[in-house]
Amino acid sequence: MLEQILGLPVTLVSFVFVLTIVVFVHEFGHFYIARRNGVRCDAFSIGFGPELFGFTDRHGTRWKFCLIPVGGYVKMFGEADTMQAVEGGAEGEPKEMVPRELTPEEKTVSFKHKTIGQRAAIVFAGPAVNFLFAIVVFWLIFMTVGRPVTEPVVGLVEAGSAAAEAGLVANDRIVAINGKTMERFESIRTTIPLSDGSPMTVLIQRGDEELTLTVTPRMTERKDTFGKLQKSYIIGIGPSSESKQVVIRNPIEAFSASVGVTYEVVDSTFIALGQIIKGTRGTQDLGGPISIAKYSGQAAKNGWMNFIVFVAILSINLGLMNLFPVPMLDGGHLLFYAIEAVRGRPLSERAQEWGLRVGLAIVGALMIFVTGNDIVHLF
Secondary structure, eight states, X not given: OHHHHHXXXXXHHHHHHHHHHHHHHHHHHHHHHHHHTTOOEEEEEEEEEEEEEEEEOTTXXXXXXXXXXXXXXXXXXXXXXXXXXXXXXXXXXXXXXEEOOOOHHHHTTOSTTSOHHHHHHHHHHHHHHHHHHHHHHHHHHHHHTOEEEEOSBEEEEOTTSHHHHHTOOTTOEEEEETTEEOXXXXXXXXXXXXXXXXXXXXXXXXXXXXXXXXXXXXXXXXXXXXXXEEEEEEOOEEEOGGGEEEEOOOHHXXXXXXXXXXXXXXXXXXXXXXXXXXXXXXXXXXXXXHHHHHHHHHHHHTOHHHHHHHHHHHHHHHHHHHTSSOTTSHHHHHHHHHHHHHHSSOOOHHHHHHHHHXXXXXXXXXXXXXXXXXXXXXX
């Protein structure tokens, strides 16, 4: 506990820095495409609540940092009705705010008055830039610092483990698992924990022959770097210490590898979510802001490279989460636009309002749940 308290400043600074980067990247995607399509952007905010500091650019956009550093937004002209004050119905009654008709000049810079395609592009740009950012980060790392690569060769087999019972021995090269090619031992480490405990078909090369074995992963509890018990499936093997190297790729190979890593993160997330929905994986691993803070602090302590990789992975997850078809998220807006394209007219304001309420309820319930998970794990 003392170590956690002493490390709190690093954790807080890392948390704010990580969120600032991934939120800025996301919102800049919306902002850039909005401006490219002639939409006036009134504000670009990192965080919510009272403004701490900021400036106004020559286009009239207020760039600002706000007190609560969890999220951000781009305020685009015409997203909501423009209101005006009118006199009350009887003398002496206060003025009330009602929507007003935009002028022709205002409609040209209004988000609501853009085509479906333009609005969809603006909304999709946020998650898209999150993915693009991660790809660029991995691409630069693989070209300069290099990528750790461990050959998929078994260095040790734990006695009595699932691997030992299936017949795996040291020096076996794992070629594929369930038909998926294993080019690195790191891929094995991400594939097996995502198992739901079902038997896995493992293709190995032993000397000059290829063998097919069936291995059934076992659920095991192990502590992570925070001392938290993590349940995951393992088969009980380790890599060969002699097969690890750092490989620097040329630009083409590095780009291909960076796209591959980004796809692996997305694919692994969908597999895990599918298992949670089916009930074969628990929800205890779902985390919220406290978990992000803890892991950002740990990544910072483990070196700048680990920190950068953590930021890239978090950017992927932010982009993916925002694409879920839930009102309040970008995916929900895209769903509304798809319905509008099919119907030839948008949903009624009442239907959209109820959709946003449902979306708010879902997002709110999820935040309460994951924050509860964080608190339980914290203590």
